Structures are given as C-alpha cells and as structure tokens.
Amino acid sequence: MAEASAKLSVPTLESLGLARDRPLVIVDVDEVLGLFMKGFGAFVAERGYELRFERFALFQNLFQPGASEHLDIVEGRKLFDEFFRTGCGEIEPAPGAVAALRRLKPRAELLILSNAPAEAERLRGEWLKRHGLPPVLILSSGPKGPITAGLVAQTNAKSAFIDDLLPNLDSVAEHSPRTATFQHVADLRLRPLAPRSERHPRIDDWRELGEAIEAAIS
Numbered sequence: 342m343a344e345a346s347a348k349l350s351v352p353t354l355e356s357l358g359l360a361r362d363r364p365l366v367i368v369d370v371d372e373v374l375g376l377f378m379k380g381f382g383a384f385v386a387e388r389g390y391e392l393r394f395e396r397f398a399l400f401q402n403l404f405q406p407g408a409s410e411h412l413d414i415v416e417g418r419k420l421f422d423e424f425f426r427t428g429c430g431e432i433e434p435a436p437g438a439v440a441a442l443r444r445l446k447p448r449a450e451l452l453i454l455s456n457a458p459a460e461a462e463r464l465r466g467e468w469l470k471r472h473g474l475p476p477v478l479i480l481s482s483g484p485k486g487p488i489t490a491g492l493v494a495q496t497n498a499k500s501a502f503i504d505d506l507l508p509n510l511d512s513v514a515e516h517s518p519r520t521a522t523f524q525h526v527a528d529l530r531l532r533p534l535a536p537r538s539e540r541h542p543r544i545d546d547w548r549e550l551g552e553a554i555e556a557a558i559s
C-alpha cells in the first residue's frame with residue numbers, strides 16, 4: 342500500500358557509517374548469524390515449556406510438556422517478546438558465521454537487518470559486538486524488500502542479501518532485483534523443515550556461503 346511505503350523510513354548509509362562506493366551485504370540474525378531456535382528453546386524450557394521441531398512455524402512448535410496441542414498463539418507471542426526483551430543476548434553464533442563475515446569485511450560494507458522487536462536493540466547490539474560481528478544494526482518488521490531496496494538505491498556497487506525465510510528473500514528479489522539473494526538455515530533440526538526456492542541459492546555452510554557472497558559482489 343502506498344500509505345505503508347510512505348511511512349517506511351530508510352536510514353542513509355552515511356548516517357549508519359557505511360560507504361556508498363563499496364558493495365553492500367545485508368545479513369539477517371536469527372537462524373543466519375545466530376542459533377535462535379536453540380536459544381529460544383532453552384529460554385522457554387527454563388519457564389516450563391517445550392519447543393519442538395515439527396513445523397517451520399515457530400508458534401506451532403511451542404507446547405506444555407507432554408501436550409499434543411500447541412500453546413495458545415497469544416501465550417507463545419508473550420514468550421517470544423520476553424525472549425527478545427531479556428534473553429536474546431545469550432544465543433550462540435551460527436557455526437562459521439563470525440569467520441565468514443570477518444573475511445568479507447575488507448571487501449564489503451556489512452549491515453545487519455533483523456526483524457526483531459525494538460526492545461531487542463540493546464541486547465542484540467551488544468551480542469553483535471561481543472562476538473566480533475558487524476555492529477551496524479537495523480531492527481525492522483515485515484517483508485524486507487522495501488527497506489533493502491531503499492538502502493541499495495544509495496549505492497552503485499553490488500549488493501547481496503542473506504536470510505532464512507523465503508518471504509523476505511522473495512520480497513528482496515521483487516523490490517531490489519539487482520541484489521543477489523542467498524538462503525541460509527543455521528539450525529540442523531530446522532534445515533529439513535525449511536522450504537527452499539529455485540530463486541535463491543540455499544547454502545547452509547557458512548564457509549561456502551561466504552565464498553558465494555564474495556563472488557556475487559566482486
């Protein structure tokens with residue numbers, strides 16, 4: 342909707358401290374740079390709930406122990422929000438992600454684009470710094486195509502976008518067709534459940550993914 346896109350505010354690369362004349366690589370956090378399901382599973386377990394790996398739909402995987410019906414979506418949402426407010430600084434980096442981004446750093450501007458509640462900003466920002474990951478973080482919501490297009494439009498250099506979710510990858514392909522898209526699913530248990538698409542190369546190994554990103558922006 343025109344009204345929705347008018348409200349979208351895209352920061353300037355300059356205000357983010359990013360150069361406009363170098364390739365831009367935009368990377369998701371949950372299930373790309375960090376093991377969200379593992380961390381969220383531990384968080385809900387401490388509160389007496391169970392996170393199962395039955396579907397590629399988060400809130401349908403939350404249960405009371407032993408229950409056959411998943412937890413009410415509203416209850417699940419509360420746990421999710423609480424996790425981002427207080428627990429998201431504890432997740433483990435995805436294997437190989439830190440090293441791969443370190444190798445990309447001399448070749449590209451790196452920007453972290455995460456669909457997490459605004460309350461996550463401090464913990465998520467500290468998490469990135471603590472693990473030596475790129476510090477430039479945008480917290481967003483909804484499909485990531487429009488904001489990616491707004492960022493990419495500020496540079497003539499090549500760009501790449503990495504996410505686990507096809508709706509975000511499709512949205513970027515639609516709004517920013519010259520951006521190379523890659524799908525990465527970090528959690529071993531989620532990999533067989535995550536839908537894939539011919540439109541976006543699926544590379545679950547970060548070493549291999551880092552090389553593919555480098556080739557795409559060279």
Ligand SMILES: [Mg+2]
Pocket residue numbers: 369370371372373504505506
């Ligand atoms: Mg994600």
